[in-house]
Amino acid sequence: MKYIIREAQIHEKEAVNTAHVLSIREICSKDYSPEQIAGWSGVIYSDEVWINSLTNHFYRVVEVDGAIEGFCHANYHGENLGEIRGLYFTPKIKGHGIGKEIVELAKKYLIDLGAKKIVIGATKTAKPFYEKMGFIATGEEKLYHTRGTAFEYYPMEMIVTKL
């Protein structure tokens, strides 16, 4: 499959959201209830959050045949701490090694800024993927509350060093 990983553009908020929603509804739905999926996939970034993320963070999209099929959002918090905040692919691009590639790019971005630890709140769906990438679950399943719905997630982390 021919794909491009590139920086997200300001005008692509809706296209990124469409891929995000598809990923939640078609991939994460095997691990969460219909109520959870409905609440979760109804969340849309405000323009303020979107513009701040694109301006100040790592925000890459995966483009296939001119359409956005996934994204990865990461940022450096300071004090040697980085976070992967969002990584969502549509079924079209899942399972082709692109997740691994984009996580490596995010890791490099965070390490270059000074990260020594990278954390993730992993979905039940993506936990095995992150384990494969070398992340370790640091505690029990936790609940994230948004818009009246609670979602199970796993705090995970990886200690990283600059090569």
Ligand SMILES: CC(C)(COP(=O)(O)OP(=O)(O)OC[C@H]1O[C@@H](n2cnc3c(N)ncnc32)[C@H](O)[C@@H]1OP(=O)(O)O)[C@@H](O)C(=O)NCCC(=O)NCCS
């Ligand atoms: C998480 C996600 C982005 C992974 O991307 P992907 O491109 O499908 O993953 P890759 O093809 O790069 O997989 C990399 C490796 O992880 C393994 N892997 C991926 N998903 C796995 C799973 N569920 N269980 C076990 N191994 C898995 C692959 O087999 C591959 O192994 P290899 O390097 O030995 O070949 C994608 O599955 C997704 O969008 N999931 C739904 C959204 C979600 O839950 N996001 C997480 C938010 S925290």
